[in-house]
Amino acid sequence: MKSYPLAKPEINNDDIEAVTKVLKSPYLSRGPMVMAFEKQFAKEIRVKYACALSSGTAGLIIALQALGVKTGDEVITVSFTVPATVNSIVAIGAIPIMVDIDLMTLGMCPNALKQAISKKTKAIIVVHAFGKAAQIDKLITIARENNITVIEDACEAIGNDYKGKPLGSLADIGVFAFYPNKQITTGEGGMLVTNDEVLHHQFELLRNHGRSMNGDLFDQISFGWNFRMSDINAALGLSQLNRIKQIVTRRQEIAADYHAILSQKNNISCPAFSVKEHNSAWFVYVIRLLNGDRDKLLFELQHLKIQCGRYFAPVHMQPYYRDKYPGLQLKNTELIANQCLALPFYPQLNKKDIVYICDKLVKSSQYVYFLLK
Numbered sequence: 001m002k003s004y005p006l007a008k009p010e011i012n013n014d015d016i017e018a019v020t021k022v023l024k025s026p027y028l029s030r031g032p033m034v035m036a037f038e039k040q041f042a043k044e045i046r047v048k049y050a051c052a053l054s055s056g057t058a059g060l061i062i063a064l065q066a067l068g069v070k071t072g073d074e075v076i077t078v079s080f081t082v083p084a085t086v087n088s089i090v091a092i093g094a095i096p097i098m099v100d101i102d103l104m105t106l107g108m109c110p111n112a113l114k115q116a117i118s119k120k121t122k123a124i125i126v127v128h129a130f131g132k133a134a135q136i137d138k139l140i141t142i143a144r145e146n147n148i149t150v151i152e153d154a155c156e157a158i159g160n161d162y163k164g165k166p167l168g169s170l171a172d173i174g175v176f177a178f179y180p181n182k183q184i185t186t187g188e189g190g191m192l193v194t195n196d197e198v199l200h201h202q203f204e205l206l207r208n209h210g211r212s213m214n215g216d217l218f219d220q221i222s223f224g225w226n227f228r229m230s231d232i233n234a235a236l237g238l239s240q241l242n243r244i245k246q247i248v249t250r251r252q253e254i255a256a257d258y259h260a261i262l263s264q265k266n267n268i269s270c271p272a273f274s275v276k277e278h279n280s281a282w283f284v285y286v287i288r289l290l291n292g293d294r295d296k297l298l299f300e301l302q303h304l305k306i307q308c309g310r311y312f313a314p315v316h317m318q319p320y321y322r323d324k325y326p327g328l329q330l331k332n333t334e335l336i337a338n339q340c341l342a343l344p345f346y347p348q349l350n351k352k353d354i355v356y357i358c359d360k361l362v363k364s365s366q367y368v369y370f371l372l373k
């Protein structure tokens with residue numbers, strides 16, 4: 001029986017050559033590849049500055065610190081995300097205020113944002129869930145009216161835009177991530193982007209022990225971490241970035257193949273292709289089961305070696321956060337989270353694979369439905 005992982009990176013000969021070249025060079029940590037990757041990334045996202053980091057989480061932490069968010073400040077975000085979005089707020093002693101999503105974009109609901117703003121609100125983190133644009137213009141307008149800064153968590157959104165502008169470039173700061181399940185990978189890694197020179201300078205200090213890139217190597221002028229990206233990772237990232245258009249096109253094709261089959265089924269709701277401004281960067285292909293038991297289906301598919309995922313498991317319902325937010329109910333988040341299922345999704349899948357996966361899925365879901373009746 002063939003097995004299907006949830007995600008799989010695509011590494012080609014150019015990638016291997018690029019990494020090998022660095023291994024033969026004297027620059028294993030910060031070197032010319034980091035700078036080249038940053039330059040190309042800034043061009044791709046159409047921003048002035050890009051700062052390469054060890055992870056997307058590091059990017060979120062640094063972004064908040066560079067904006068001056070401090071202990072006791074409130075940061076509004078969503079629960080429908082990975083733990084990193086919320087953990088980064090906790091990491092710097094600030095208070096995460098998790099609000100609900102809208103059902104069209106699965107991103108932060110503008111009305112929920114309005115209601116959550118308080119005197120303590122310092123920033124908001126908008127997540128483009130699955131690479132699909134949140135209602136970012138409305139959210140930014142509300143934030144500006146209240147003098148609040150905005151971070152776009154675009155970790156899943158490289159290759160997508162909103163009204164012609166790349167996601168990650170619309171707010172004060174954009175954050176990207178390059179774990180191997182992402183559209184492009186560096187193994188582990190992240191990137192911060194901004195058009196603000198002062199913020200960019202802060203990013204550089206914060207990622208490198210508070211040491212300035214231009215000053216004396218041993219002078220520490222502010223607080224900082226070691227959140228640097230190595231030249232080995234950057235070489236892989238740059239090589240992958242060079243074919244980002246191809247990668248996104250391939251992912252669109254796979255999504256379309258899934259869509260062609262699954263959109264015919266009554267009990268499955270597929271990600272929308274029709275809402276142009278809120279189309280996806282196709283980080284994952286997530287369906288919504290309108291009836292039946294999602295977890296049973298997941299279990300059955302796993303037995304058939306088809307790995308699926310509960311994307312996202314809401315943060316406020318996690319054991320670590322549940323006790324800290326007693327009584328917090330997020331209606332749309334909880335509804336969607338109980339129905340969502342991410343299917344195997346990676347460039348190497350062919351049409352035959354997709355027909356096979358869909359066939360098993362449809363048969364299993366009927367079985368589950370039958371069992372429940």
Ligand SMILES: Cc1ncc(COP(=O)(O)O)c(C=O)c1O
Nearest residue numbers: 055056057082084155177178179
């Ligand atoms: C929406 C979102 N935010 C943040 C992150 C964190 O990125 P990393 O795993 O590189 O720390 C991820 C990665 O999974 C993500 O998907």
